[in-house]
Amino acid sequence: MRYTTPTRCLLLCFVLLFVATPIWATHNRAGEIMVEMVTDEDGNCGTTVKATIITYTKASSTMADRDSLTICWAVNGPCETIPRVNGFGNPPQGEIIEGDIKFNMYMGTHQYDGPGTYVISFRDPNRNAGVLNVNAPNSVQIPFYVENVFTIVNPGISGCNNSPVLQVPPIDIACLGERFTHNPGAFDVDGDSLVYEFTVPRQGNGDPVPNFRQPPPPELTIDRLTGDLVWDSPNEVGEWNFAINIISFRNRQAIDTMVRDMQILVNNCSNAPPVIETPIDEICVVAGETVDFFIRVTAPQEEFDQQVRLFAYGAPFNLPNNPAQIVPLSEEYQEDPLITRFVWETSCDQISDQPYVVVLRALDNGISDTIGLATLKSIRIKVVGPPPEDVQAEAEGPTIEVTWALPYACENAADEFFRGFSVWRKINPSQLPPDSCRTGLAGTGYTKISGTDTLKTIRDGRYFFLDENVERGQTYCYRILAHFAKRAANNNFFFNPVESLPSQEACMQLGRDVPLLVKVDVEATDPATGQIDVCWTKPDPVDLDTLQNPGPYTYELLRGPGHSMDISQFVSIYTTTAPNFGLANDTCFTDVNINTLDGPFTYVVRFSAGGDPPDIGDSAEAGSLYLNIAPTDRTNVLIWDEMVPWNNYEYTIFRENASGGFDSITTVTDPIYRDTGLENGVEYCYLIRSEGTYNVEGVPSPLFNRSQRACGIPFDDVPPCAPVLTVSNLCTEGVSCDELSELSNTLEWENAETLCPEFEDTDSYNVYYAPQAGQELALIATVNDPDSVSFIHQPPGTIAGCYAVTAVDTVGNESLQSNIVCVDNCPIYELPNTFTPNSDTFNDLFVPRRACFIAAVEFQVYNRWGGLVFETEDPQLNWDGTNAQGEQLADGTYFYRCQVFEQRVEGIVPAPEVLKGYIQILSNQP
Numbered sequence: 001m002r003y004t005t006p007t008r009c010l011l012l013c014f015v016l017l018f019v020a021t022p023i024w025a026t027h028n029r030a031g032e033i034m035v036e037m038v039t040d041e042d043g044n045c046g047t048t049v050k051a052t053i054i055t056y057t058k059a060s061s062t063m064a065d066r067d068s069l070t071i072c073w074a075v076n077g078p079c080e081t082i083p084r085v086n087g088f089g090n091p092p093q094g095e096i097i098e099g100d101i102k103f104n105m106y107m108g109t110h111q112y113d114g115p116g117t118y119v120i121s122f123r124d125p126n127r128n129a130g131v132l133n134v135n136a137p138n139s140v141q142i143p144f145y146v147e148n149v150f151t152i153v154n155p156g157i158s159g160c161n162n163s164p165v166l167q168v169p170p171i172d173i174a175c176l177g178e179r180f181t182h183n184p185g186a187f188d189v190d191g192d193s194l195v196y197e198f199t200v201p202r203q204g205n206g207d208p209v210p211n212f213r214q215p216p217p218p219e220l221t222i223d224r225l226t227g228d229l230v231w232d233s234p235n236e237v238g239e240w241n242f243a244i245n246i247i248s249f250r251n252r253q254a255i256d257t258m259v260r261d262m263q264i265l266v267n268n269c270s271n272a273p274p275v276i277e278t279p280i281d282e283i284c285v286v287a288g289e290t291v292d293f294f295i296r297v298t299a300p301q302e303e304f305d306q307q308v309r310l311f312a313y314g315a316p317f318n319l320p321n322n323p324a325q326i327v328p329l330s331e332e333y334q335e336d337p338l339i340t341r342f343v344w345e346t347s348c349d350q351i352s353d354q355p356y357v358v359v360l361r362a363l364d365n366g367i368s369d370t371i372g373l374a375t376l377k378s379i380r381i382k383v384v385g386p387p388p389e390d391v392q393a394e395a396e397g398p399t400i401e402v403t404w405a406l407p408y409a410c411e412n413a414a415d416e417f418f419r420g421f422s423v424w425r426k427i428n429p430s431q432l433p434p435d436s437c438r439t440g441l442a443g444t445g446y447t448k449i450s451g452t453d454t455l456k457t458i459r460d461g462r463y464f465f466l467d468e469n470v471e472r473g474q475t476y477c478y479r480i481l482a483h484f485a486k487r488a489a490n491n492n493f494f495f496n497p498v499e500s501l502p503s504q505e506a507c508m509q510l511g512r513d514v515p516l517l518v519k520v521d522v523e524a525t526d527p528a529t530g531q532i533d534v535c536w537t538k539p540d541p542v543d544l545d546t547l548q549n550p551g552p553y554t555y556e557l558l559r560g561p562g563h564s565m566d567i568s569q570f571v572s573i574y575t576t577t578a579p580n581f582g583l584a585n586d587t588c589f590t591d592v593n594i595n596t597l598d599g600p601f602t603y604v605v606r607f608s609a610g611g612d613p614p615d616i617g618d619s620a621e622a623g624s625l626y627l628n629i630a631p632t633d634r635t636n637v638l639i640w641d642e643m644v645p646w647n648n649y650e651y652t653i654f655r656e657n658a659s660g661g662f663d664s665i666t667t668v669t670d671p672i673y674r675d676t677g678l679e680n681g682v683e684y685c686y687l688i689r690s691e692g693t694y695n696v697e698g699v700p701s702p703l704f705n706r707s708q709r710a711c712g713i714p715f716d717d718v719p720p721c722a723p724v725l726t727v728s729n730l731c732t733e734g735v736s737c738d739e740l741s742e743l744s745n746t747l748e749w750e751n752a753e754t755l756c757p758e759f760e761d762t763d764s765y766n767v768y769y770a771p772q773a774g775q776e777l778a779l780i781a782t783v784n785d786p787d788s789v790s791f792i793h794q795p796p797g798t799i800a801g802c803y804a805v806t807a808v809d810t811v812g813n814e815s816l817q818s819n820i821v822c823v824d825n826c827p828i829y830e831l832p833n834t835f836t837p838n839s840d841t842f843n844d845l846f847v848p849r850r851a852c853f854i855a856a857v858e859f860q861v862y863n864r865w866g867g868l869v870f871e872t873e874d875p876q877l878n879w880d881g882t883n884a885q886g887e888q889l890a891d892g893t894y895f896y897r898c899q900v901f902e903q904r905v906e907g908i909v910p911a912p913e914v915l916k917g918y919i920q921i922l923s924n925q926p
Contacts, residue, residue, distance in 0.1 A: 027064040028127050028144035029101065030170035030241070031055040032260040033071075033120055035150045036162040038109060045160040047152055048111040051120055053082070055144075056171050056263070057094075058128045059102040066104070066124070067091045073110045075119045075205055075773070075906050082108030098371055099265070101171055115154050117255075121147035123204055123912050131263075132238040133213035134201060139241075142210070143203040143912075144261065146243075151255040157493040159486055163258050164188045164246055167313035168359060170262035172374055175269040180231040181376040184244065184260055185359040187315030191486060191496050192248040192255070193354040196227040201243040201261050206773055206802075206905055207824040210732050214242065226357055226378045234266040251495050271366035272300040273373040274308050278342075282355070282380045284437035286501070287410055290345045291324075291381060297338040297362045306364045306372070307333035310340065314358040316381065321414065322347050324358070333365055346383050348410035349417050351484050353439075353498045355380035384439050385410055385500030388421065388463070388480040393508040400470055400508050402478050403462040410482065410500075419483045419494065420454035423465045427647050428475050428695045429507055439481075440499035446479060453483040453497070471620040471645055473512030473540070473696055479503050509696075511543035515555065515605045516694065517622035517645065518703050519588070522596050522687075525709040530596025532624055535588040536605045537699055538581075539616075546581050549609040549616055553577065553584040556606040559591060563623045563643040564602050596708045600626035602643060620645035625705055627688050629712035634680055636712040638673045640688050646703055648692035656685040656709070678714045685711040719813035721756035722806065723749035723765065723789075729799045731826035737852035743799050745823055747791045752807035752815060761809040762786045768804045769793065773822050773905045777804055798853060800825045800905040825853035827902040827911065829875075834920040837881030837888070846879040846919065855908045858899040861919065869894065881921055894919045 034052045037045040053069055068091075072079040086105040087094040094104040112118065123145040131139035153161050168185035186194055198220075200208040214220060215231065222229045222244065229244075241263050248256040277296040285291055299306040309331055316324035324344035342358070350356075358379045364372035390405040402423060411418050424446035432444055441448075450465060457464045463480075470476055480503040485494035519535035534557060554577045558570035573591060578584035594601065602623035608615045623643040630637040642648060653673050654662035666673065678684060687709050693701040729745045730737055737743065752762045764784045768777035783791055795801055804817040830850040836843045854875040861870040861879070869883045881889055896919055900911040 027057050027061050028124055029056045029058060029239075029263045030261055031144070031146050032166060032170070032258060033122065033146055033148040034163055034165060034258070035120055035148050035256075037152070037155075037160045039160060043160075045155050046111075047114055048109060049120075049150070049152065050107065050109045051082075051148070053104075053106040053122050055104045055106075055124075056169070057102045057104060059096050059100050061128070064126070065094070065102070067093075069106045069122050069124065070912060071106070071108055071120065071122045073112075073118065073120055075121075076909070078110075080108065080110075082106045097169075099171070099173070103169075112152055115152045117149060117151045119147050119149050119205065121145065121205060125913060127241070128239070130239055131241050132236060133240050135210045136213075145202045145204050145207070146259045146261050147202075147205065148259065149257040153250075153255065155488060157488055158250065158495045159190065159488045161192075161248075161250075161255065162189050163256050164192075164194060164248065165318075166246075166258075166260060168311075168361060168376075170260055172262075172264055173371065174231065174234045174264050174266045175271055175273075175373055176237055176266060177233050177235065178272060178373070179233050180264065180273075181374075182229040182262070182264070183227050183313075183357075183359045183361075183376045183378055184246065184262075185313030185361075186227060186246055186357075187313075187318055188248060189318070190248075190250070191352055191354075192250045194227070195224050195247045195249065195254075196222050197224060197245045197247070198222055199243045199245045199259065201241050202259075204824055204904070206822040208732070223378075225355075226380065228376070228378050231264070234264070237266050237268045240264045240266060251497075269366070269373075271364070271373050273375040274299050274306075274362040274364045276310075276360050276362050276375055276377040278360070278377065278379060280379065281377075282382075284382045284384055285346055286386045286436070287346050287348045287351050287383050288386065290343065292341065292343050295326075295340050295342055295360060297336075297340075299336045299364050299366070306336060306366050308336055308338050308362055308364050309333045310338055311361040311363070312342070312358065313361065315356045316344050316358055319350060321349060338362075342379075344381070348385075348413035348484075349415060350383045351385045351410070351413075351417070351498050351500075352383055353496070355382040357381075382437060384437065385482050385484055385498065387501040388482055388503040391478060391480055391503045391506040393476070393478050393506040395508055395510055396466070398468075398470070398472075398510070400467040400476055400478075400510070402465045402467060402480075402506065403459075404480050404503065406458060406462050408463070408482060410484070413484065416487050417484050419485055419497075420452070420456045421450070421463060422448050422453050422455060422481050422483060423450040423467070424479045424481065424502070425449045425467065426477055429477050430505060432502075432505070436501070439501055441479060441481060441502050444502075470510055472510050472514050472543075472617070473516055473694070473699075474620075474645070475507055475509040475696065477505050477507040479505055512540040512696070513544040514539055514607050514617040515619045516696075516699055517603060517605060517619050518694075518700055519705060520601075520603055520622045520624045520644070521705045522624055522708045523590065525596050525687075527595045527597045528593065530592075530594045530708070532591045532594065532596060532601060533588060534591060534603050535586065536619060537586045538584050539607065540698060541581065544581070544616070551578065551580045551584075552610050553581055554606075554608045555584070555587055556608070557589055558604045558606060560602045560604070560621075562599055562602065563626075563641060565621055565643075567604065567618075570602075570604060596624070600624040600641065600643075600708075622646075625688055625690055625707035627686065627707040627710040629686070629710050631712040631714045633716040633718035634676065634678050634714050636675045636678060636684055636686070636714055638675060638686060638688070640671050640707055642671065642690065644692065644705075646692045646694045648690040650691040652689045652691070654687050654689065662687060680714045680716055683711050683713045685709055716761070716809065716811050717813060719815040720752040720762045720807035720809050722816040723752050723818045724755065725749045725803060725805050725818040725821050727803055727821045727823045729823055731799065731824065737826065737828065742794060743797075744792050744794045745799050745801070745803070747793065747803055747805065749789050749805050749818060751787075751789050753786075761811075762807050763810045764808045765789075765791075766806045766808060766814065767791050767793070768806070768817065769795075770802045771795065771798070771800070772907050773802055775802070777802065777817070777820070782808075798825055798903050799823060800853070800903060802905065822905050824905040825903050827853040827900070827904075829854050829857075829898075829900045829911070829915070831896070831898065831915065831917065833918060834922060835881070836922045838923045844880065845877075846881070847877050848875070851875055853903040854900060855903045856901045858901075860897050862895045862897070863889075864893070864895075875900075889921060891921050891923060894921065 129140035174180035482500035
């Protein structure tokens with residue numbers, strides 16, 4: 001089978017005779033891939049992306065310098081060569097920077113078929129030599145690989161997407177025993193939030209470098225939100241490489257993962273890093289206000305002869321409108337102390353749900369005139385939307401009119417960033433403390449009642465909302481939020497929504513001219529003879545016009561099934577009449593012979609008078625508390641439903657004892673409780689008692705109401721925790737495949753009971769395997785000893801594949817799969833440069849010196865005139881020195897070209913480098 005068809009051109013073959021074999025010299029130090037979507041003149045994007053490979057290489061390795069690199073636009077291709085674009089010369093030669101480092105940029109574009117997530121990657125044959133924690137001491141043999149898992153979103157729904165820009169170079173110097181800090185200085189032009197995490201550097205897709213060593217936390221840490229990397233402190237001199245995943249989130253969904261492979265050079269130096277002083281580390285500012293603070297940079301007190309300089313990075317410096325500034329701006333070395341200012345006049349279009357991170361990087365010249373140690377300090381600045389102003393609430397008949405000031409401070413934000421308002425309500429005033437950083441109202445006791453984030457109704461020169469879902473006697477309190485979001489191109493879809501600071505509270509109490517239900521208490525639980533006590537209070541005489549509504553006065557109690565507000569489903573169960581208002585007292589009624597076991601009931605009191613019209617109104621509906629139980633492993637989960645017009649603020653949990661009484665076991669504030677530590681197979685019974693209030697003067701408080709009695713029997717339906725898996729093989733251990741007779745992968749995992757001691761019933765482990773990445777994992781083995789946490793697998797002819805492990809408990813519950821670990825082959829293909837086809841049984845055939853994990857080759861041999869004399873696809877070659885007609889070739893030098901196809905975890909793929917070289921035929925005679 002042929003995988004490609006090489007173009008045979010005699011002229012090309014002639015030229016190839018004089019091309020030297022590539023030299024794999026020490027080379028790559030650090031790098032990443034930046035991806036952006038290509039837009040038209042109107043800023044609209046399609047499915048074309050521009051990728052920039054950024055590498056930092058060893059400048060003195062001139063033989064390994066690359067004027068182009070191969071980029072792969074997806075896991076299985078296509079791949080193409082893209083040119084270097086920076087530096088002087090033709091072609092551009094890159095840029096030499098301090099410390100034997102060359103900075104290189106390679107750019108290319110590609111059009112995809114449509115939206116989707118793609119792995120964009122590049123792989124170069126080797127890293128620089130001497131990296132301590134990568135396959136030490138032979139890091140030069142390890143390929144350098146980085147990728148960007150990039151999502152082309154639907155631009156009509158989610159806008160354009162661009163990966164972050166990393167402004168701080170990925171190579172830094174540390175001193176032995178001194179605290180080291182670093183930050184990539186990332187900013188995302190789309191406003192996506194970023195999360196940072198360590199990962200293992202790779203030599204290929206899904207293929208970690210062998211023998212990687214990373215100092216454990218707390219010695220080495222990275223802040224997930226700021227990207228601050230701290231090494232406290234380096235204890236071994238040399239070059240270290242680390243990799244960081246920078247994950248972009250949009251609408252709370254991860255869409256991209258950019259990998260930065262960086263290098264830290266630890267020197268045995270006596271220099272201490274400079275010091276950065278600022279009055280703030282974190283601040284919230286209302287859009288439109290100015291952030292202005294001093295920055296002071298000094299060398300340590302004992303290093304009085306050193307100079308310092310300051311660099312500043314981060315999104316505020318790259319904004320299109322009102323960017324931040326360092327005043328005065330200079331990146332040259334200056335005398336100690338260096339004092340400057342950070343100034344940023346914020347605007348409404350800069351409102352964000354995520355803080356802007358400003359990275360200050362101070363550098364001294366304590367190692368040489370141009371090189372020293374660096375200190376980084378991150379400052380988080382959150383720009384919040386201003387609160388709507390002058391909120392007022394007024395009664396308008398049986399409704400409440402809520403208004404607030406027009407115009408709103410940010411309603412004219414650029415690019416239609418401002419969307420509108422939402423109205424939030426709670427019963428009774430809140431004690432919400434003022435907080436200049438807390439935006440939104442989720443979790444504060446308020447409920448959004450406007451049903452939209454785009455409310456912009458105007459009446460009488462003010463923004464306006466009418467609340468019609470109100471009840472007499474209640475005190476309602478309101479707050480307003482403003483909403484912002486980025487708009488997708490040519491569409492009404494929005495992404496990355498942001499809420500403003502909440503407004504001040506405005507409250508209004510409606511008149512109480514109808515009864516208030518105050519008790520719906522389950523007295524007895526039974527499917528036929530259940531009982532519920534129902535009580536209510538009389539209307540407030542201040543609010544009821546008895547002259548307009550003279551007696552007699554009638555209370556009619558109605559009952560509905562479940563928690564229902566459909567009054568047509570209610571039936572009358574009790575009526576009482578008083579000749580005058582003085583005798584229309586608070587009333588109770590016991591509803592008997594009902595099924596309180598299988599569901600709740602809801603009640604309404606209808607109040608009428610002898611005047612015209614006779615019906616004054618109905619009370620608000622109030623339902624009985626209904627308890628549901630969800631049994632699980634050694635636990636009963638109690639969840640209860642309620643529908644009451646008052647505010648229940650506390651719940652007491654009662655559990656039935658052996659004598660049939662009920663003991664209080666705890667008190668909670670949320671309508672859910674997990675009763676743990678129970679015995680499986682044993683029945684436990686409960687009831688809930690709520691405690692609440694109307695918080696209205698003249699109405700009884702607190703109000704106590706009980707649920708029905710409910711029972712549950714715990715049983716084991718909870719699987720063990722998923723194990724944590726690692727896989728090793730000869731490739732990860734740096735052993736050559738031709739040194740072993742059997743190829744295998746060793747799987748080891750952390751015991752599920754160690755990860756989750758509360759589940760101690762693990763009985764076995766299932767092992768799953770797929771030969772290639774992306775294929776569905778299949779069960780290949782079961783380890784029946786719960787104390788055995790390893791397994792050796794021998795795939796046929798390969799060690800590439802993906803694995804996962806699950807834990808199974810004694811009743812058959814299977815855990816989620818562990819982390820999926822993919823391991824790759826480490827292909828080797830080495831060719832000699834001479835052979836002697838003279839039939840003496842020694843060195844008669846041209847065969848590989850070493851060949852492991854090779855699926856096929858495209859091997860061609862050319863004579864000095866560029867003529868093809870031999871070709872084969874057999875990886876073993878077995879060339880006997882004859883041409884296609886079986887004729888022995890003359891002694892001499894021949895040129896070969898060999899495209900190798902490797903067995904990899906992603907399938908059969910071409911090797912990144914085409915082998916080229918010379919073959920010497922020494923003798924054709926025996």
